[in-house]
Amino acid sequence: MSTLEQKPAALKTGDNQTVPALEAAGISKTFRSKRSRLQVLDDVTLTVGKGEFVSILGPSGSGKSTLFHIIGGLVKPDAGSISMNGADVTGQQGHISYMPQQPALFPWRTIEDNVLLSQEVQGKVDREARENARRWLGKVGLGGFEKNHPHTLSGGMQQRAAFLRALLSPQELMCLDEPFSALDALTRSDMQRWLLDIWEESRRSVLFITHNIEEALLLSSRIYVFSSRPAAVLHEIDVPFQRPRREDIIEHPDFIRLRRELSGWLREEQLKMQGAT
Amino acid sequence: MRRWWNSVWPPFVAVLFFLVAWELSTSLFHIEKWILPSPVDIAKETADGAGDLWGHVGATVRLTLEGFIIGTAVGLIIALILHLIPFLKSALYPLLILSQNIPTIALAPLLMIWFGFGLLPKLIVITLVCFFPVAVATMGGLKQTDRVMLNYMRMIGANKRQIFAKLELPHALPAIFSGVKIAATYSVMGAVIAEWIGADKGIGYYMMLQKSGYRTDRMFVAIMIIVALSLLLFGIIALLEKWLVRWKPKQDN
Numbered sequence: 001m002s003t004l005e006q007k008p009a010a011l012k013t014g015d016n017q018t019v020p021a022l023e024a025a026g027i028s029k030t031f032r033s034k035r036s037r038l039q040v041l042d043d044v045t046l047t048v049g050k051g052e053f054v055s056i057l058g059p060s061g062s063g064k065s066t067l068f069h070i071i072g073g074l075v076k077p078d079a080g081s082i083s084m085n086g087a088d089v090t091g092q093q094g095h096i097s098y099m100p101q102q103p104a105l106f107p108w109r110t111i112e113d114n115v116l117l118s119q120e121v122q123g124k125v126d127r128e129a130r131e132n133a134r135r136w137l138g139k140v141g142l143g144g145f146e147k148n149h150p151h152t153l154s155g156g157m158q159q160r161a162a163f164l165r166a167l168l169s170p171q172e173l174m175c176l177d178e179p180f181s182a183l184d185a186l187t188r189s190d191m192q193r194w195l196l197d198i199w200e201e202s203r204r205s206v207l208f209i210t211h212n213i214e215e216a217l218l219l220s221s222r223i224y225v226f227s228s229r230p231a232a233v234l235h236e237i238d239v240p241f242q243r244p245r246r247e248d249i250i251e252h253p254d255f256i257r258l259r260r261e262l263s264g265w266l267r268e269e270q271l272k273m274q275g276a277t
Numbered sequence: 278m279r280r281w282w283n284s285v286w287p288p289f290v291a292v293l294f295f296l297v298a299w300e301l302s303t304s305l306f307h308i309e310k311w312i313l314p315s316p317v318d319i320a321k322e323t324a325d326g327a328g329d330l331w332g333h334v335g336a337t338v339r340l341t342l343e344g345f346i347i348g349t350a351v352g353l354i355i356a357l358i359l360h361l362i363p364f365l366k367s368a369l370y371p372l373l374i375l376s377q378n379i380p381t382i383a384l385a386p387l388l389m390i391w392f393g394f395g396l397l398p399k400l401i402v403i404t405l406v407c408f409f410p411v412a413v414a415t416m417g418g419l420k421q422t423d424r425v426m427l428n429y430m431r432m433i434g435a436n437k438r439q440i441f442a443k444l445e446l447p448h449a450l451p452a453i454f455s456g457v458k459i460a461a462t463y464s465v466m467g468a469v470i471a472e473w474i475g476a477d478k479g480i481g482y483y484m485m486l487q488k489s490g491y492r493t494d495r496m497f498v499a500i501m502i503i504v505a506l507s508l509l510l511f512g513i514i515a516l517l518e519k520w521l522v523r524w525k526p527k528q529d530n
Binding site: 102109118 | 432
């Protein structure tokens, strides 16, 4: 593995100037089969600073999840590299914590054991980890459900447990792949507020995929807007609101202006995609 | 309790009706006892002859359990090996299916010629009827691992062993149990067949003995015992399943 890959353009200014938690440089990926070629990612470069909440906003089916699979080491990019904290980890697994679209809790495990799963895979669950997990479960409103099995919980509660599983993982970067897209609108906005609170307290490095504009604006410090297939970074915007944020920022004129701008871009991309098929 | 009762009484009444019809028709049509004994005759014979039967029942139970455990273990091992080595699976799976078209009853006499009248050929017969449902169910269960969960495990960097132990195996457990339950009932049948062909004790041997004496009533007693053994073994496995797979959401049935 060459670690002497060229560094991409200067790091984004954020709350830190140190090595970013994640640096994806020039990622391209084309899926080839005998009959067809499908280019899904075209020279995608992005960074997530330490303790930064970054969103990827793009039309559905634009290859965002493929980018996650590349970051997670499941898929090898045709070009480009992934580094974390300055070390090249292209094609290596186990460097991220992850929350998928569906909660994917294991039905045979209790909530507590589910939350501890990623730590278990990393090979370290001691009494302290267990106590920590219980403390967090209480904190996110799942106290008393430690010994329950997942199917006895509501969708929102399952997602909270799945989030906790990612949060309690030892890896620094959390990758959240449209975690709330399967929830109903009401639960969804509850969960967004909830995530905002939890994140502002824990300040982990987060890469968040969504196609929901308000969600991206509410939660993130920066947003990368992706084009439709093949996905490339169209725009990169800083979200100017102070932290800790409150949900009333959605009535702020800047919020409304940004929302309008973003939805214009997204609609354009969506139309392009429909035109292409 | 009420719901339990509601589901129990219709089959109970049906069985009762069947027994009464049987009893009435044997006396009504004067059917000879050696052709078809009436339920009352069978019950009497059960009460009288129970003493000499225990030895035979014990032998059959032992043979059944030994064969069942070996057969299930063989089925599980075959499924695991074929699951872990895809090449072997593509090579051997069709043969495995094909092998099930060979009737075990036809093989049993051959096994007696090759391995004599000892325990070994009997265990082979039971293993042959047991391993297949376990192997097929286990392979099916392992193959149907939830894609989302599998993807999650790989994303967080789980290795093959962890994926197998923490995801594939527990996920396959309900499927494995459905195979083991079938194997449980097959194993009793396998044991009886093995005893028909060559044994000096056991329910199967007892049946053969009574057949030559035209003691149809005693054969019915034997059949009842075989049914009871099958149900008992099935029930034990079902209880074990209930305990091990207690995480599964309750389904309406």
